[in-house]
Amino acid sequence: MWIGILLILLAIAGYLATASPPALLSKYDAVIGGGREVALVGENVGFGDKGLTLDIWRSNAASNASKKPVLIFWHGGGWVKGSRRDYAFAARAFAQQGFVVVVPDYRKVPDVHFPDFIDDGAQAVRWVQDNIAQYGGDRSRLAFSGHSAGAHTAVLLALDPRWLIAAGVDMAPIKAVVGLSGPYDFYPFDKKRSIDAMSRYPQPERTQPVNFASTDAPPMLLITSSEDSTVRPRNAISLTAKLEEVDATVEMINYDGLDHEEVVMALSKAFRSKGPILDDSVTFLNKHM
Template identity: 55%
Template sequence: MKTLRHWIGGLLLLATTACSGPGLLNSVDGITGGGSGVHRAAEGLSFGSHGQKLDVWVPDGTPPANGRPVLIFWYGGGWAEGKRQQYGFAARAFADEGFTVVLPDYRKVPDVRYPAFLEDGAQAVAWTRDHAADFGGDPNRIGVAGHSAGAYIAVMLALDPRWTEAAGVPDGTIKAGVGLSGPYDFYPFDQKRSIDAFAGTPDPESTQPINQVSAGDPPLLLVTSTDDTVVRPYNAYNLAKAMRAAGVPVELKDYPGLTHEEVAMALSTTFRGKGPVLSDSAAFLKARMP
């Protein structure tokens, strides 16, 4: 009973002090055993040219001789919100699946607009390629993933080589990607967040992942859900159609009954029963980064 009272008391404290939904979820996930068997191997490491920071999460124990597959995960927040510290639950989940996980921050609106967050994302890929081996990862097996605006970053970096090339990353470094509830086909801009993030771009159609598909792109898993009213499922459906037309390997998952937020929540231990988001994503990445 004493342990239960302390656990409940901890949840009540978190509920009154946590500043955001993701932050509360991350804290509860840690309390309830999320990521047991993994640890944060590095916190607040600097990368890039604008004072960005990142964390690295890894499984406990000695990595295999050929290293672990590596995953870079970008969180969402409409290109305007979010902190890497709030999304440890996602990094812990993938580390528990055997990945070396890099969890970077990026610059946000209103301080910047497109393409600053893509430039930061590309610099995170460059850092990961240079340093993955320091954390038991294989720099020849790098995948990308993200949720919502973070999925936009991950998918754009996979499909449009302009950004990674500018960061000095060789073509073909990104082997596969997972987009969770991401916006890929949202021009013309008619929502405040997209207007704030992309307005004034000289060539707005070039900002759309759906317009960057070409033969030779890495395979993607696109996840959406029937009850997503934030980023409508047609984004994933339209991009998957374009990829198939170009001969690019793509898988599409549409989880019934899940909202936009619940797709990310399902990565956590607490809400993993909502849907197989983690297992589907991990299986896809491992199959393409053996």
């Protein structure tokens, strides 16, 4: 008996030593009941031709007879790390609010560089449009979201249509975007992660979402925070100003006192008291979807 308990404790210790902070948060979120009424209805589902997979979450109460709006959420990690599985806490949070949530993986630096991970994002959107109905999602009501590097993907795909068009995506169903702590205006590159991810592209200005602000952009909510020293608030401020200049629909919220990680942590049940990020995001999405 004691040997069995010891083996279990060693296994737990090994997991804690190797798991990423988002993965630990997802585990804890599940233990305390985060998303208790939602289910993982599609796991390790393949998309595109690069061997990538995605997960699909929805409310237990949802049925295929009543199609739900769809949110595609890209995880962060500076283009070098992270996994869809680590962000189950975010998927469960939005699924509990009535969305069918898709969390795709994408290839990482140094194996690939811009625009490969953007193309991966476009391929995920194409898969969603072709297949999400069988999981109870409404393919005519899509929204994009993501945190940090994932927000860059979500916003760039929405603003620069060439990636989605190349993937065969119909742009009309894209109704809204919520960017959490995303880098949108960071050229010239001055940090190792952006240099590694973006600098090989021969047209660096085309890596910047701020350069694609247009009147017909889908409505955007850009969330930032005053203590974010990783992706500074100026990114959201700059893109908001550019979108306002062309009369696009945009809102920005700067949460006072939160840092880069706390913005996405606040989606989890454990840390929701840090700020109304989930409520504000859902209100915006429901308004435009």
